[in-house]
Amino acid sequence: MDEVKSPGAVRSDAATLVVRAGAGDQGAWSRLVDHYARLVWAVTRSFRLSDSDAADVSQMVWLRLLEHINRVDPERVGAWLVVTTRRECLRVLAFRKRVLLTYEATAFEDVAGDQPEPDADLLAGERADDVRRALESLPDRWQQLLGMLMADPPAPYAEISATIGIPIGSIGPIRGRCLEKLRLLLAS
Template sequence: MPHPDVTSDIDAKESTARSEAARLVEQAAQGDQAAWRRVVDQYSRLVFAVTRSFRLSDSDAGDVSQVVWLRLLEHIDRVDPVRVGAWLVITTRRECIRVLAFRKRVVLTYEPDAFEVVGGEQPELDAELIADERAVDVRRALESLPDRWQQLLGLLMADPPMPYAEISAKLDIPIGSIGPIRGRCLDKLRVLLAS
Protein backbone atom coordinates (compact mmCIF):
# COMPACT_ATOMS: atom_id res chain seq x y z
CA MET A 1 0.00 0.00 0.00
CA PRO A 2 1.44 3.40 -0.95
CA HIS A 3 2.46 5.79 1.74
CA PRO A 4 -0.18 8.51 2.49
CA ASP A 5 2.27 11.27 1.52
CA VAL A 6 2.84 9.64 -1.90
CA THR A 7 -0.92 9.33 -2.50
CA SER A 8 -1.53 12.96 -1.61
CA ASP A 9 1.34 14.03 -3.93
CA ILE A 10 -0.23 12.08 -6.83
CA ASP A 11 -3.66 13.59 -6.13
CA ALA A 12 -2.15 17.08 -6.00
CA LYS A 13 -0.33 16.58 -9.32
CA GLU A 14 -3.52 15.26 -11.01
CA SER A 15 -5.51 18.20 -9.65
CA THR A 16 -2.88 20.66 -10.91
CA ALA A 17 -2.85 19.00 -14.35
CA ARG A 18 -6.68 19.14 -14.54
CA SER A 19 -6.77 22.80 -13.55
CA GLU A 20 -4.00 23.59 -16.09
CA ALA A 21 -5.98 21.79 -18.82
CA ALA A 22 -9.13 23.63 -17.79
CA ARG A 23 -7.29 26.96 -17.99
CA LEU A 24 -6.02 26.09 -21.49
CA VAL A 25 -9.53 25.16 -22.65
CA GLU A 26 -10.92 28.43 -21.31
CA GLN A 27 -8.19 30.39 -23.09
CA ALA A 28 -8.78 28.47 -26.33
CA ALA A 29 -12.51 29.22 -26.06
CA GLN A 30 -11.57 32.92 -25.96
CA GLY A 31 -9.60 32.56 -29.22
CA ASP A 32 -6.07 31.99 -27.92
CA GLN A 33 -4.36 30.01 -30.72
CA ALA A 34 -1.38 28.99 -28.57
CA ALA A 35 -3.73 27.60 -25.91
CA TRP A 36 -5.66 25.69 -28.63
CA ARG A 37 -2.43 24.10 -29.93
CA ARG A 38 -1.48 23.08 -26.39
CA VAL A 39 -4.93 21.50 -25.83
CA VAL A 40 -4.54 19.53 -29.06
CA ASP A 41 -0.98 18.51 -28.14
CA GLN A 42 -2.03 17.48 -24.64
CA TYR A 43 -5.03 15.35 -25.69
CA SER A 44 -4.06 14.05 -29.13
CA ARG A 45 -2.64 10.82 -27.67
CA LEU A 46 -5.91 10.23 -25.81
CA VAL A 47 -7.94 10.64 -29.01
CA PHE A 48 -5.49 8.40 -30.88
CA ALA A 49 -5.71 5.71 -28.18
CA VAL A 50 -9.50 5.64 -28.40
CA THR A 51 -9.41 5.29 -32.20
CA ARG A 52 -6.89 2.47 -31.87
CA SER A 53 -9.15 0.66 -29.40
CA PHE A 54 -11.73 0.48 -32.21
CA ARG A 55 -9.05 -0.93 -34.56
CA LEU A 56 -9.67 1.67 -37.23
CA SER A 57 -7.37 1.94 -40.21
CA ASP A 58 -4.85 4.78 -40.15
CA SER A 59 -6.89 6.83 -42.60
CA ASP A 60 -10.15 6.28 -40.66
CA ALA A 61 -8.38 7.08 -37.37
CA GLY A 62 -7.06 10.30 -38.92
CA ASP A 63 -10.53 11.23 -40.18
CA VAL A 64 -12.05 10.56 -36.77
CA SER A 65 -9.37 12.64 -35.08
CA GLN A 66 -10.04 15.59 -37.38
CA VAL A 67 -13.80 15.38 -36.81
CA VAL A 68 -13.32 15.19 -33.02
CA TRP A 69 -11.11 18.30 -32.99
CA LEU A 70 -13.59 20.09 -35.21
CA ARG A 71 -16.42 19.16 -32.81
CA LEU A 72 -14.41 20.47 -29.88
CA LEU A 73 -13.76 23.71 -31.73
CA GLU A 74 -17.48 24.05 -32.51
CA HIS A 75 -18.56 23.33 -28.91
CA ILE A 76 -15.60 24.61 -26.89
CA ASP A 77 -17.68 27.33 -25.26
CA ARG A 78 -20.16 24.68 -23.98
CA VAL A 79 -17.67 22.00 -22.86
CA ASP A 80 -16.89 21.88 -19.14
CA PRO A 81 -13.18 22.80 -19.15
CA VAL A 82 -12.45 20.45 -16.23
CA ARG A 83 -14.06 17.51 -18.07
CA VAL A 84 -12.63 18.12 -21.55
CA GLY A 85 -10.77 14.79 -21.47
CA ALA A 86 -13.98 12.85 -20.78
CA TRP A 87 -15.79 14.86 -23.47
CA LEU A 88 -13.07 14.00 -25.99
CA VAL A 89 -13.23 10.27 -25.13
CA ILE A 90 -17.03 10.14 -25.53
CA THR A 91 -16.99 12.16 -28.76
CA THR A 92 -14.19 10.02 -30.20
CA ARG A 93 -16.05 6.81 -29.34
CA ARG A 94 -19.23 8.07 -30.98
CA GLU A 95 -17.36 9.09 -34.11
CA CYS A 96 -15.58 5.71 -34.27
CA ILE A 97 -18.93 3.93 -34.03
CA ARG A 98 -20.31 6.14 -36.80
CA VAL A 99 -17.34 5.31 -39.04
CA LEU A 100 -17.71 1.57 -38.35
CA ALA A 101 -21.44 1.69 -39.07
CA PHE A 102 -20.78 3.49 -42.35
CA ARG A 103 -18.12 0.94 -43.30
CA LYS A 104 -20.69 -1.87 -42.92
CA ARG A 105 -22.78 -0.22 -45.63
CA VAL A 106 -19.89 -0.06 -48.10
CA VAL A 107 -19.64 -2.98 -50.53
CA LEU A 108 -16.26 -3.48 -52.17
CA THR A 109 -16.15 -4.82 -55.71
CA TYR A 110 -13.56 -5.17 -58.44
CA GLU A 111 -16.11 -4.59 -61.19
CA PRO A 112 -16.22 -0.90 -62.19
CA ASP A 113 -19.82 -1.14 -63.45
CA ALA A 114 -21.19 -3.61 -60.89
CA PHE A 115 -23.77 -1.21 -59.47
CA GLU A 116 -24.79 0.36 -62.75
CA VAL A 117 -26.16 -2.94 -64.09
CA VAL A 118 -28.10 -3.71 -60.92
CA GLY A 119 -29.65 -0.25 -60.77
CA GLY A 120 -30.73 -0.35 -64.41
CA GLU A 121 -32.42 -3.73 -64.19
CA GLN A 122 -34.38 -3.19 -60.98
CA PRO A 123 -37.94 -1.97 -61.62
CA GLU A 124 -39.29 0.46 -59.11
CA LEU A 125 -41.81 -0.92 -56.64
CA ASP A 126 -44.45 1.52 -57.89
CA ALA A 127 -43.93 0.40 -61.47
CA GLU A 128 -44.50 -3.24 -60.50
CA LEU A 129 -47.67 -2.40 -58.57
CA ILE A 130 -49.03 -0.29 -61.40
CA ALA A 131 -48.24 -3.03 -63.95
CA ASP A 132 -50.02 -5.62 -61.76
CA GLU A 133 -53.08 -3.39 -61.40
CA ARG A 134 -53.09 -2.73 -65.13
CA ALA A 135 -52.93 -6.48 -65.88
CA VAL A 136 -55.98 -7.06 -63.64
CA ASP A 137 -57.85 -4.26 -65.43
CA VAL A 138 -57.01 -5.75 -68.85
CA ARG A 139 -58.14 -9.22 -67.75
CA ARG A 140 -61.46 -7.82 -66.51
CA ALA A 141 -61.96 -5.87 -69.73
CA LEU A 142 -61.21 -9.01 -71.81
CA GLU A 143 -63.70 -11.02 -69.77
CA SER A 144 -66.42 -8.47 -70.56
CA LEU A 145 -66.00 -9.02 -74.33
CA PRO A 146 -68.17 -11.57 -76.19
CA ASP A 147 -66.77 -15.14 -76.04
CA ARG A 148 -65.97 -15.24 -79.76
CA TRP A 149 -63.89 -12.03 -79.46
CA GLN A 150 -62.08 -13.42 -76.41
CA GLN A 151 -61.20 -16.56 -78.37
CA LEU A 152 -59.97 -14.52 -81.36
CA LEU A 153 -57.73 -12.29 -79.22
CA GLY A 154 -56.42 -15.35 -77.34
CA LEU A 155 -55.39 -17.03 -80.60
CA LEU A 156 -53.85 -13.82 -81.98
CA MET A 157 -51.79 -13.30 -78.80
CA ALA A 158 -50.64 -16.92 -78.55
CA ASP A 159 -46.92 -17.58 -78.50
CA PRO A 160 -46.07 -18.29 -81.28
CA PRO A 161 -48.96 -16.43 -82.95
CA MET A 162 -51.35 -18.64 -84.85
CA PRO A 163 -51.58 -17.94 -88.62
CA TYR A 164 -54.77 -16.31 -89.86
CA ALA A 165 -55.62 -19.43 -91.93
CA GLU A 166 -55.68 -21.62 -88.80
CA ILE A 167 -57.68 -19.02 -86.83
CA SER A 168 -60.17 -18.83 -89.72
CA ALA A 169 -60.62 -22.60 -89.74
CA LYS A 170 -60.79 -22.91 -85.93
CA LEU A 171 -63.32 -20.07 -85.34
CA ASP A 172 -65.12 -20.41 -88.68
CA ILE A 173 -64.43 -16.77 -89.59
CA PRO A 174 -63.45 -15.63 -93.09
CA ILE A 175 -59.73 -14.70 -93.24
CA GLY A 176 -60.61 -11.20 -94.50
CA SER A 177 -62.77 -10.56 -91.41
CA ILE A 178 -60.10 -11.40 -88.80
CA GLY A 179 -58.31 -8.01 -89.06
CA PRO A 180 -61.47 -5.85 -88.86
CA ILE A 181 -62.87 -7.94 -85.98
CA ARG A 182 -59.55 -7.65 -84.16
CA GLY A 183 -59.69 -3.84 -84.67
CA ARG A 184 -63.23 -3.67 -83.19
CA CYS A 185 -62.11 -5.83 -80.24
CA LEU A 186 -59.16 -3.56 -79.50
CA ASP A 187 -61.31 -0.42 -79.83
CA LYS A 188 -63.81 -1.88 -77.34
CA LEU A 189 -60.95 -2.79 -74.96
CA ARG A 190 -59.60 0.79 -75.13
CA VAL A 191 -63.02 2.16 -74.24
CA LEU A 192 -63.41 -0.30 -71.34
CA LEU A 193 -59.93 0.46 -70.00
CA ALA A 194 -60.44 4.22 -70.28
CA SER A 195 -63.60 4.12 -68.16
Protein backbone atom coordinates in the same frame (compact mmCIF):
# COMPACT_ATOMS: atom_id res chain seq x y z
CA MET B 1 15.09 18.89 -11.04
CA ASP B 2 11.73 18.53 -12.81
CA GLU B 3 8.65 19.34 -10.83
CA VAL B 4 6.12 16.48 -10.63
CA LYS B 5 2.56 17.71 -10.97
CA SER B 6 -0.34 16.12 -9.17
CA PRO B 7 -3.31 14.84 -11.25
CA GLY B 8 -5.36 17.79 -10.00
CA ALA B 9 -2.73 20.23 -11.26
CA VAL B 10 -2.70 18.54 -14.69
CA ARG B 11 -6.49 18.78 -14.83
CA SER B 12 -6.47 22.45 -13.88
CA ASP B 13 -3.76 23.13 -16.51
CA ALA B 14 -5.97 21.51 -19.15
CA ALA B 15 -8.98 23.44 -17.88
CA THR B 16 -7.00 26.66 -18.17
CA LEU B 17 -6.07 25.74 -21.74
CA VAL B 18 -9.73 25.08 -22.58
CA VAL B 19 -10.80 28.45 -21.18
CA ARG B 20 -8.00 30.28 -22.98
CA ALA B 21 -8.64 28.42 -26.25
CA GLY B 22 -12.34 29.28 -25.93
CA ALA B 23 -11.33 32.91 -25.66
CA GLY B 24 -9.43 32.66 -28.95
CA ASP B 25 -5.88 31.98 -27.75
CA GLN B 26 -4.30 30.03 -30.64
CA GLY B 27 -1.31 28.98 -28.54
CA ALA B 28 -3.61 27.51 -25.88
CA TRP B 29 -5.51 25.65 -28.59
CA SER B 30 -2.28 24.18 -29.97
CA ARG B 31 -1.14 23.09 -26.51
CA LEU B 32 -4.59 21.58 -25.82
CA VAL B 33 -4.44 19.57 -29.04
CA ASP B 34 -0.87 18.47 -28.27
CA HIS B 35 -1.92 17.46 -24.76
CA TYR B 36 -4.88 15.29 -25.81
CA ALA B 37 -3.95 14.14 -29.33
CA ARG B 38 -2.53 10.81 -28.11
CA LEU B 39 -5.70 10.13 -26.09
CA VAL B 40 -7.94 10.78 -29.10
CA TRP B 41 -5.70 8.67 -31.33
CA ALA B 42 -5.66 5.80 -28.81
CA VAL B 43 -9.46 5.72 -28.68
CA THR B 44 -9.73 5.67 -32.49
CA ARG B 45 -7.17 2.88 -32.73
CA SER B 46 -9.07 0.82 -30.14
CA PHE B 47 -11.90 0.66 -32.68
CA ARG B 48 -9.44 -0.80 -35.22
CA LEU B 49 -10.18 1.85 -37.79
CA SER B 50 -7.95 2.25 -40.81
CA ASP B 51 -5.35 5.00 -40.55
CA SER B 52 -7.35 7.25 -42.87
CA ASP B 53 -10.60 6.68 -40.95
CA ALA B 54 -8.81 7.25 -37.63
CA ALA B 55 -7.36 10.50 -38.97
CA ASP B 56 -10.82 11.59 -40.16
CA VAL B 57 -12.32 10.81 -36.77
CA SER B 58 -9.52 12.69 -35.02
CA GLN B 59 -10.11 15.76 -37.18
CA MET B 60 -13.87 15.56 -36.61
CA VAL B 61 -13.36 15.34 -32.83
CA TRP B 62 -11.18 18.46 -32.82
CA LEU B 63 -13.73 20.24 -34.98
CA ARG B 64 -16.50 19.26 -32.55
CA LEU B 65 -14.43 20.57 -29.64
CA LEU B 66 -13.84 23.83 -31.48
CA GLU B 67 -17.59 24.14 -32.14
CA HIS B 68 -18.54 23.40 -28.52
CA ILE B 69 -15.54 24.66 -26.57
CA ASN B 70 -17.55 27.26 -24.68
CA ARG B 71 -20.08 24.64 -23.59
CA VAL B 72 -17.63 21.93 -22.50
CA ASP B 73 -16.83 21.71 -18.78
CA PRO B 74 -13.13 22.69 -18.78
CA GLU B 75 -12.42 20.29 -15.90
CA ARG B 76 -13.86 17.36 -17.88
CA VAL B 77 -12.50 18.04 -21.35
CA GLY B 78 -10.62 14.72 -21.40
CA ALA B 79 -13.79 12.73 -20.70
CA TRP B 80 -15.67 14.81 -23.27
CA LEU B 81 -13.00 14.04 -25.88
CA VAL B 82 -13.16 10.29 -25.14
CA VAL B 83 -16.96 10.17 -25.43
CA THR B 84 -16.99 12.28 -28.59
CA THR B 85 -14.23 10.17 -30.14
CA ARG B 86 -16.14 6.97 -29.40
CA ARG B 87 -19.31 8.38 -30.96
CA GLU B 88 -17.45 9.48 -34.09
CA CYS B 89 -15.80 6.04 -34.37
CA LEU B 90 -19.20 4.35 -34.11
CA ARG B 91 -20.59 6.69 -36.75
CA VAL B 92 -17.72 5.79 -39.13
CA LEU B 93 -18.16 2.07 -38.46
CA ALA B 94 -21.92 2.29 -39.11
CA PHE B 95 -21.25 4.08 -42.39
CA ARG B 96 -18.63 1.49 -43.40
CA LYS B 97 -21.16 -1.32 -42.86
CA ARG B 98 -23.43 0.27 -45.48
CA VAL B 99 -20.66 0.64 -48.05
CA LEU B 100 -19.27 -2.45 -49.74
CA LEU B 101 -16.35 -1.84 -52.06
CA THR B 102 -15.62 -4.46 -54.70
CA TYR B 103 -13.59 -4.73 -57.85
CA GLU B 104 -15.45 -7.68 -59.32
CA ALA B 105 -18.13 -6.89 -61.88
CA THR B 106 -20.11 -10.00 -60.90
CA ALA B 107 -19.98 -9.44 -57.12
CA PHE B 108 -23.65 -8.44 -56.86
CA GLU B 109 -25.19 -10.98 -59.21
CA ASP B 110 -26.12 -13.38 -56.41
CA VAL B 111 -27.19 -10.74 -53.89
CA ALA B 112 -30.83 -11.14 -52.92
CA GLY B 113 -32.94 -8.13 -53.77
CA ASP B 114 -30.90 -7.08 -56.79
CA GLN B 115 -33.01 -9.16 -59.13
CA PRO B 116 -36.37 -7.78 -60.28
CA GLU B 117 -39.46 -9.56 -59.12
CA PRO B 118 -40.61 -12.20 -61.64
CA ASP B 119 -43.71 -10.21 -62.52
CA ALA B 120 -42.03 -6.78 -62.51
CA ASP B 121 -41.96 -6.57 -66.32
CA LEU B 122 -45.65 -7.49 -66.50
CA LEU B 123 -46.58 -4.86 -63.90
CA ALA B 124 -44.43 -2.22 -65.63
CA GLY B 125 -46.15 -2.98 -68.94
CA GLU B 126 -49.60 -2.69 -67.37
CA ARG B 127 -48.64 0.60 -65.73
CA ALA B 128 -47.35 1.95 -69.05
CA ASP B 129 -50.66 0.98 -70.70
CA ASP B 130 -52.57 2.78 -67.93
CA VAL B 131 -50.48 5.93 -68.43
CA ARG B 132 -50.93 5.77 -72.20
CA ARG B 133 -54.72 5.47 -71.86
CA ALA B 134 -54.81 8.36 -69.35
CA LEU B 135 -52.73 10.54 -71.69
CA GLU B 136 -55.08 9.74 -74.60
CA SER B 137 -58.06 10.94 -72.55
CA LEU B 138 -56.53 14.41 -72.18
CA PRO B 139 -57.35 17.18 -74.67
CA ASP B 140 -55.15 17.13 -77.81
CA ARG B 141 -53.48 20.42 -76.90
CA TRP B 142 -52.47 19.04 -73.47
CA GLN B 143 -51.16 15.84 -75.06
CA GLN B 144 -49.06 17.89 -77.45
CA LEU B 145 -47.76 20.08 -74.60
CA LEU B 146 -46.75 17.08 -72.48
CA GLY B 147 -45.16 15.40 -75.50
CA MET B 148 -42.98 18.44 -76.16
CA LEU B 149 -42.05 18.76 -72.49
CA MET B 150 -41.20 15.04 -72.20
CA ALA B 151 -39.03 14.99 -75.34
CA ASP B 152 -35.33 14.37 -74.89
CA PRO B 153 -34.21 17.13 -74.69
CA PRO B 154 -37.40 19.02 -73.81
CA ALA B 155 -38.48 21.66 -76.29
CA PRO B 156 -37.77 25.26 -75.21
CA TYR B 157 -40.76 27.18 -73.94
CA ALA B 158 -40.50 29.62 -76.86
CA GLU B 159 -40.87 26.73 -79.33
CA ILE B 160 -43.78 25.25 -77.37
CA SER B 161 -45.46 28.65 -77.30
CA ALA B 162 -45.07 29.11 -81.07
CA THR B 163 -46.17 25.55 -81.94
CA ILE B 164 -49.21 25.22 -79.67
CA GLY B 165 -50.15 28.88 -79.36
CA ILE B 166 -49.87 29.07 -75.56
CA PRO B 167 -48.27 32.13 -73.93
CA ILE B 168 -44.88 31.27 -72.40
CA GLY B 169 -46.08 32.30 -68.92
CA SER B 170 -48.98 29.82 -69.14
CA ILE B 171 -46.93 26.73 -70.02
CA GLY B 172 -45.93 25.90 -66.41
CA PRO B 173 -49.43 26.30 -64.91
CA ILE B 174 -51.03 24.32 -67.76
CA ARG B 175 -48.41 21.58 -67.32
CA GLY B 176 -49.32 21.46 -63.61
CA ARG B 177 -53.02 21.07 -64.43
CA CYS B 178 -52.20 18.34 -66.98
CA LEU B 179 -50.16 16.36 -64.49
CA GLU B 180 -52.79 16.73 -61.76
CA LYS B 181 -55.45 15.45 -64.17
CA LEU B 182 -53.19 12.50 -65.04
CA ARG B 183 -52.70 11.71 -61.33
CA LEU B 184 -56.47 11.71 -60.82
CA LEU B 185 -57.04 9.50 -63.86
CA LEU B 186 -54.34 7.04 -62.77
CA ALA B 187 -55.62 6.95 -59.18
CA SER B 188 -59.14 5.95 -60.28
